[in-house]
Amino acid sequence: MLRTDRPPAVAATAWWVVVAVISFVGIHVAGPAADAETPVADTGFTQPFAGPEEYLPFADTELTDTAQLHAPIGLARANEIAVGMGLSPGDAFTPQQYQDFITGQGVGGDPAQAALVDKSVAILTNTIGRPLPSVIDGQATGSVLASYGLFVDETGSLMSPANEAAPTRQVNAVIAPGGYLGTWCRDNGCEPTVEALYASAYRVEVVYGLFSQQISGAPQVVPNTKNGIDSQVGMSMAPSIWLTNFALLYALNPEVAAAMPAYWAPIPSNVAEAIVASSNGQVPYCTYASSLGASAPPCPPGPSTASATPRFTG
Numbered sequence: 001m002l003r004t005d006r007p008p009a010v011a012a013t014a015w016w017v018v019v020a021v022i023s024f025v026g027i028h029v030a031g032p033a034a035d036a037e038t039p040v041a042d043t044g045f046t047q048p049f050a051g052p053e054e055y056l057p058f059a060d061t062e063l064t065d066t067a068q069l070h071a072p073i074g075l076a077r078a079n080e081i082a083v084g085m086g087l088s089p090g091d092a093f094t095p096q097q098y099q100d101f102i103t104g105q106g107v108g109g110d111p112a113q114a115a116l117v118d119k120s121v122a123i124l125t126n127t128i129g130r131p132l133p134s135v136i137d138g139q140a141t142g143s144v145l146a147s148y149g150l151f152v153d154e155t156g157s158l159m160s161p162a163n164e165a166a167p168t169r170q171v172n173a174v175i176a177p178g179g180y181l182g183t184w185c186r187d188n189g190c191e192p193t194v195e196a197l198y199a200s201a202y203r204v205e206v207v208y209g210l211f212s213q214q215i216s217g218a219p220q221v222v223p224n225t226k227n228g229i230d231s232q233v234g235m236s237m238a239p240s241i242w243l244t245n246f247a248l249l250y251a252l253n254p255e256v257a258a259a260m261p262a263y264w265a266p267i268p269s270n271v272a273e274a275i276v277a278s279s280n281g282q283v284p285y286c287t288y289a290s291s292l293g294a295s296a297p298p299c300p301p302g303p304s305t306a307s308a309t310p311r312f313t314g
Contacts, residue, residue: 060261072261101114108187123151181194271283
């Protein structure tokens, strides 16, 4: 997965080589991942959520001012992070390749797979000025919740982007070795982007990210303990996941990566407790919008509201 002078025809093998890389790095991660009680550096996150310590200076940080809530990182900072991870603007898709990829065009384009990518991009860049649309009891609304590591789906359910029902979790199959992304790049001339991605810090961060998801059950929220204060944040804001997603989005389009949230914020405790208590990691946004400093249409009456009430399990 390191950069080599291989001819372009060999580039397609990168998707199979990464499997071996993951297996190898998995041995390395097993140690820190097992030490789930010790926060890494001053982040408050334990392993595997923190990821390799050498890349933490490039990850999102906890906000220190409410004005930072849901603020995007911006292109200048995005380019700095990319360099720190071993990427550059020249490694990314061309504008035409990006447009074709997210619309299901190009050779072998698949609109259904592309739509999953497009939805995932929208969720991961749900920052100021980029609200996600939802319909609650027939009323249209929008939400901006990126710093919490949460999002609201089209039907008004609030959840972590790593929830099994979320496009951002389902898209894993699209970007997996041998998946749609690799096949599309092979047929549309963006194999160098794939090689650059796997020659970057992505190849290590993704392993920590996968472990993080595997141990987090239905809620897919991450604990943080800093300065004696315990809190939780959605999976997408844990450093290892955030950096994994950043590298992917930057490879697609640096300007899109620039719209990712720069800061993470603790989920209000009542919201976090409800998500953890829910059997599927989802709760009605209309019930908790005010706790998140947002507004939403009233919850629909009757069975819909009752069935959405978090269920506590022992």
